[in-house]
Amino acid sequence: MQQEEKLIPINIEDEMKSAYIDYSMSVIVSRALPDVRDGLKPVHRRVLFGMHELGVRSNTAHKKSARIVGEVLGKYHPHGDTSVYDAMVRMAQEWSLRYMLVDGQGNFGSIDGDSPAAMRYTEARMHKISEEMLADIDKETVDQKLNFDDTLHEPTVLPTRIPGLLVNGASGIAVGMATNMPPHNLTEVIDGTIAYIENNDIEIDELIQHIKAPDFPTGGIIYGYDGVREAFKTGRGRVVMRAKAIIEEVQGKECIIVTEIPYQVNKADMIKKTADLVNDKKIEGISLIRDESDRNGMRVVYILKRDAIPNIVLNMLYKYTALQSSFSVNNIALVKGRPQLLNLKEMIHYFVEHRHEVVVRRTKYELRKAEERAHILEGLIIASDNIDEVIALIRASSNAEEARGKLIARFELSEIQAKAIVEMRLRQLTGLEQDKLRTEYEELMKTIEDLKDILDKQERRYDIIKEELLVIKEKYGDERRSVIEYAGGDLSIEDMIPDEQVVITISHAGYIKRTSLAEYKTQNRGGVGQKASTTRSEDFLEYLFVGTNHQYMLFFTQKGKCFWMRVYEIPEGSKTSKGRAIQNLVNIEQDDKVKAFICTQDLKNEDYINSHYVIMATKKGQVKKTSLEQYSRPRTNGINAITIKEDDELLEAKLTTGNSQVMLALKSGKAIRFEEAKTRPMGRNASGVRGIRLANDKDEVIGMIAIEESQEESVLVVSEKGYGKRSYIDDPEDGEAVYRITNRGGKGVKTISITEKTGHLVAIKSVTDEDDLMIINKSGIAIRMAVNELRVMGRATQGVKLINLKGNDSIAAVAKVMKDEEEIEDDILIDDTIDTTDSQDDGTDVDDSSNEEE
Numbered sequence: 077m078q079q080e081e082k083l084i085p086i087n088i089e090d091e092m093k094s095a096y097i098d099y100s101m102s103v104i105v106s107r108a109l110p111d112v113r114d115g116l117k118p119v120h121r122r123v124l125f126g127m128h129e130l131g132v133r134s135n136t137a138h139k140k141s142a143r144i145v146g147e148v149l150g151k152y153h154p155h156g157d158t159s160v161y162d163a164m165v166r167m168a169q170e171w172s173l174r175y176m177l178v179d180g181q182g183n184f185g186s187i188d189g190d191s192p193a194a195m196r197y198t199e200a201r202m203h204k205i206s207e208e209m210l211a212d213i214d215k216e217t218v219d220q221k222l223n224f225d226d227t228l229h230e231p232t233v234l235p236t237r238i239p240g241l242l243v244n245g246a247s248g249i250a251v252g253m254a255t256n257m258p259p260h261n262l263t264e265v266i267d268g269t270i271a272y273i274e275n276n277d278i279e280i281d282e283l284i285q286h287i288k289a290p291d292f293p294t295g296g297i298i299y300g301y302d303g304v305r306e307a308f309k310t311g312r313g314r315v316v317m318r319a320k321a322i323i324e325e326v327q328g329k330e331c332i333i334v335t336e337i338p339y340q341v342n343k344a345d346m347i348k349k350t351a352d353l354v355n356d357k358k359i360e361g362i363s364l365i366r367d368e369s370d371r372n373g374m375r376v377v378y379i380l381k382r383d384a385i386p387n388i389v390l391n392m393l394y395k396y397t398a399l400q401s402s403f404s405v406n407n408i409a410l411v412k413g414r415p416q417l418l419n420l421k422e423m424i425h426y427f428v429e430h431r432h433e434v435v436v437r438r439t440k441y442e443l444r445k446a447e448e449r450a451h452i453l454e455g456l457i458i459a460s461d462n463i464d465e466v467i468a469l470i471r472a473s474s475n476a477e478e479a480r481g482k483l484i485a486r487f488e489l490s491e492i493q494a495k496a497i498v499e500m501r502l503r504q505l506t507g508l509e510q511d512k513l514r515t516e517y518e519e520l521m522k523t524i525e526d527l528k529d530i531l532d533k534q535e536r537r538y539d540i541i542k543e544e545l546l547v548i549k550e551k552y553g554d555e556r557r558s559v560i561e562y563a564g565g566d567l568s569i570e571d572m573i574p575d576e577q578v579v580i581t582i583s584h585a586g587y588i589k590r591t592s593l594a595e596y597k598t599q600n601r602g603g604v605g606q607k608a609s610t611t612r613s614e615d616f617l618e619y620l621f622v623g624t625n626h627q628y629m630l631f632f633t634q635k636g637k638c639f640w641m642r643v644y645e646i647p648e649g650s651k652t653s654k655g656r657a658i659q660n661l662v663n664i665e666q667d668d669k670v671k672a673f674i675c676t677q678d679l680k681n682e683d684y685i686n687s688h689y690v691i692m693a694t695k696k697g698q699v700k701k702t703s704l705e706q707y708s709r710p711r712t713n714g715i716n717a718i719t720i721k722e723d724d725e726l727l728e729a730k731l732t733t734g735n736s737q738v739m740l741a742l743k744s745g746k747a748i749r750f751e752e753a754k755t756r757p758m759g760r761n762a763s764g765v766r767g768i769r770l771a772n773d774k775d776e777v778i779g780m781i782a783i784e785e786s787q788e789e790s791v792l793v794v795s796e797k798g799y800g801k802r803s804y805i806d807d808p809e810d811g812e813a814v815y816r817i818t819n820r821g822g823k824g825v826k827t828i829s830i831t832e833k834t835g836h837l838v839a840i841k842s843v844t845d846e847d848d849l850m851i852i853n854k855s856g857i858a859i860r861m862a863v864n865e866l867r868v869m870g871r872a873t874q875g876v877k878l879i880n881l882k883g884n885d886s887i888a889a890v891a892k893v894m895k896d897e898e899e900i901e902d903d904i905l906i907d908d909t910i911d912t913t914d915s916q917d918d919g920t921d922v923d924d925s926s927n928e929e930e
Contacts, residue, residue, distance in 0.1 A: 179201050220232070256405060280420055290403070297336075301562045378393070452492060587657055634725035695777050734752065778836075781840055
């Protein structure tokens with residue numbers, strides 16, 4: 077060991093700790109996390125600044141990428157060239173950034189994960205929006221720092237006019253922390269920022285009205301809103317993203333067609349993994365996957381097997397593949413050099429604070445420059461006023477230095493003014509140029525006054541920020557790409573949906589839709605009716621119900637299963653559209669059919685669900701009562717509502733309070749009335765007890781009603797050939813029972829006289845004078861009439877003709893609707909002409925004389 081050297085013993089633990097902390101701080105501050113003000117990491121900032129210094133603007137020619145990378149690498153970024161080029165490539169990919177910052181030319185990769193070409197093959201220039209991030213950088217608006225070798229200056233942040241952090245998001249893994257911020261829509265972000273400027277105390281819930289949710293460059297669907305709201309309020313949350321998929325028939329085969337996929341999903345990988353799952357039989361029902369994407373857009377086609385139910389296959393794809401993925405929001409950014417978790421309002425606050433500082437610094441710079449110029453102009457004006465003396469004075473001087481000294485002494489000028497006079501050109505001595513000097517000086521004084529006013533008044537500065545933001549919105553604002561499906565998570569969307577009455581129709585083949593009740597008109601008894609629905613050939617409308625948008629719906633199928641839905645989730649259609657197949661909305665088996673549905677209020681209200689019951693009836697006369705509480709937690713794949721015996725099927729399900737009376741009617745024209753209390757509540761898997769004894773093997777139950785107020789209600793029965801009648805349940809005058817109450821399980825009493833002219837009984841309804849009636853034929857003709865037009869008759873009579881039927885047409889369904897005085901127009905009698913202006917999707921027109929009878 078040499079004499080001068082000295083050994084210092086160091087504890088390795090302390091050294092490791094200190095070295096690792098230094099390294100981690102460097103990664104956090106100088107590499108992985110974005111700055112809250114401009115939303116950029118150092119590498120992105122350096123790429124944009126390097127392009128700015130090179131003069132590669134949006135209106136200049138593209139420059140070789142290697143040239144730009146070399147500039148950034150040699151001057152500002154002491155890391156590998158790959159890190160710079162990869163960052164630049166990502167800034168030029170439309171599927172990576174919501175608003176691209178670099179305009180690339182050449183192969184910059186693809187959404188399938190293909191690598192970009194090497195930087196010697198590609199070219200790039202700035203995007204127009206990037207220039208807005210660098211606007212005013214030459215006006216001392218941001219702090220500069222020395223680069224890695226202390227030879228040049230680079231900006232610590234860009235004076236951006238774009239809220240970069242919110243608009244393009246960021247992701248990065250530092251040491252001990254990470255950031256993952258989603259992109260948002262520029263128009264929405266600017267609206268939210270302006271709302272914040274106008275009211276600094278604005279709540280996050282109010283900001284959410286402007287900035288609704290993230291907006292991903294690849295579009296797709298944001299499924300559910302809970303995670304979005306959580307992320308906006310706390311800075312952390314989980315946003316579920318789904319691909320945009322539609323079910324279409326292509327060349328006779330049902331297909332699922334995907335046109336947009338979730339953000340950051342590799343399309344080729346997704347297709348490969350899906351194909352592996354199909355081969356491993358983990359996903360059933362797909363026969364072929366084709367990627368038909370081209371320059372016009374994305375199109376991934378999943379061709380289904382013949383027996384596959386599209387909705388179930390799509391749900392399987394969402395469950396097992398990247399067609400549904402989640403974005404874990406973690407809003408960590410650098411605030412004054414320190415990492416901080418930020419909510420929506422804080423991110424906007426720091427951006428506005430930054431913009432305010434930029435405006436102040438820019439104004440100070442412009443004021444300083446204006447004052448400097450005004451100072452020079454004052455000197456030039458003095459010189460032009462005394463031009464002969466000035467010329468003589470300069471001519472008499474041996475050099476410029478002496479001339480300056482004489483000018484300062486004679487006219488009390490400053491050094492700067494004297495220098496400007498000495499350097500004056502001869503043309504400035506003309507009268508025109510002298511006038512120009514005075515005009516410029518006057519304009520400058522106004523500018524100086526204005527700039528001082530800006531520095532004095534905070535409101536003016538905020539007005540400037542708002543104006544600049546509105547210009548940005550006008551230039552670059554666009555529509556949302558990602559659709560928000562509020563119903564995917566919580567159901568707060570109902571606040572935005574009017575709770576209006578709607579008609580829900582279900583056809584024989586299982587097509588469902590909802591239509592506003594206002595679309596239907598009231599007609600006189602005996603009218604032919606309006607065209608109500610376009611149905612496929614050999615299909616007819618079988619069920620028609622009335623509910624309101626906010627209600628919950630329970631679907632009961634003939635096999636005894638129950639499915640859950642909100643009314644507003646049913647696709648809306650006009651009176652003439654055919655609707656959507658129920659199979660595509662609920663996971664119902666192919667050989668099953670929806671037979672009954674119940675509209676209920678809030679299924680989370682314990683008092684409500686415990687005080688209500690569902691009473692069911694089957695075709696063979698079985699009845700069963702179950703508490704509504706048993707149906708308050710339905711699952712996606714349905715739950716068992718009743719065990720159905722062989723050769724039987726569920727026919728009706730009604731909601732009751734436990735104190736009702738039940739009436740069942742048979743095809744043969746008989747009806748039974750008994751107290752609901754006679755059937756005790758059973759579990760969901762029970763099969764029920766006998767409600768009515770059938771006359772013979774061919775007889776069956778056609779309907780069930782639940783009676784709450786027997787004195788006020790009457791029974792309406794309708795036969796298949798258009799005859800119907802009303803009769804009292806209990807005579808209102810003497811209180812005698814028209815239909816006597818018996819024990820359940822009896823044969824019942826006659827409710828309508830069945831003849832060949834009337835046909836079999838098809839419907840039984842409980843009605844009052846306030847109700848309207850909707851009758852629909854198998855040919856798709858609907859008529860609406862007021863119940864109070866039908867007089868009350870005896871129990872055993874044949875009834876009157878309610879609707880004129882043509883040919884072999886017969887009645888498919890009967891429903892009652894509540895009368896709404898404002899809706900009812902003048903009674904309209906529709907003649908034989910039926911409006912068929914709307915043609916069907918499948919090219920079949922249902923004629924009014926159609927005698928299709930399925």
